Amino acid sequence: MTNLLIKELTPSLLSYSTVILLLMSILIAGSNRLQSIVKFYAFQSLCLVVITLIVGFSTSNSETIRIATITFIGKCLIIPLALNFVINKTQVHKEVDPIISPPTTVLIVCILIALVYGLTSTPNFAKIAYSLGLFDTAISIILIGLLIMISRRKALTQIVGLYVMENGIFALTVDTVFGMPFVVEMGISLDLFIGVLIMGIWVLRIKQSFDSIDVSKLSKLKG
Template sequence: MDIQITEQIIIMLAALVLLTAFAMLVQRKIYGLISLFMWQGIFLALTTAFVGYIAHRYHLYISAVLTLLLKVILLPYILRMLIIKLKISREVESVVNVTSTMLIGIALVIFSYQLTAPIRQNSAFVAQSIIAIALATVMIGLLMMITRRNAVTQIIGFLAMENGLFFAAISATYGMPLVVELGVAIDILIAAFVFGIFSLHINTTFDSLDVDKMAQLKEDY
């Protein structure tokens, strides 16, 4: 394949990752959220494979497959089981003020573009501007964790943040060493399990997944 076309495809996929991040920010339905997370994983895996192709770093193919297994198949499966267990699969979350949340998201994109300017100057990577997108994805994940109140949604926000980090690693330094990547993958998997158990406990204790309810833990003097 032509280098130029590959580059164009990588940039397109980066834009799609950002698009899914924004879509997750405003998605109300929890099932929709999980499928968006799945799509983000697919785009991420494709980007990894294409970057591996263009830079001749063949270990990136392995991490692409790893991403596909973990983020497209395993994690969505775990999350689906979790929401079935919690009986919230039909739940529609109230999202406060979509428009201003999205405005903050756009501000974050501009901020990360400015912030990554020095990195972009020193990077040898063909599509350096992707680093800005990666950082923006991390921040939008964080924003999602801040604005949502449902515990499961916050888990998905956290996982989206991790997607952004992984993306940043690929775009800045052609991915992390395979050992580190494997470690992170297992870490994420364990984290998903722990989060799941936590949300089950939150649900049995408070009868709701709204984390605001945890303010009741505070003792009154």
């Protein structure tokens, strides 16, 4: 009975997590409050953890489950906490004047997703990789992260954009090769944790010397 239930529920749980993964990146692109952006990022990572766990249990691969645990600790706890710490320190709560306004970004994201889904559903592409149906979502998330990075002025939002991109790459690996070897994943996680520390300190220093974390002001000479 429970076996049957799990068999029934797993595909829909997978498809729901996939859609929430995509929705969260759209919300990050469409929001301009930094704190809610960090919350959305944490929730997106949680969905990724759920997907990884499903893959791990269905292939009964203990390495994938370990990767999921590490991802949970890092992306759902440490990185959001560190980002929140930086937000509280710099007292910058809002993306005031982005290069592309949030509603326009969301519309561009919509076009992007339609393009990606359209391109990946062509027969040539479907031959290469179609294991979990996560492929097009992952590609879309990578592109959305790139869009967030180039359309925002605040250093913090750009960092979140980078992490969204990384989430997309993670989803891609989960989809195509069912997760990376544990050593590789450890290296990537370490990179991310060190990255959030360095970038946090970097943002604080920018704030100290320029009184703002607007990266467009970095091109002006300070004397």
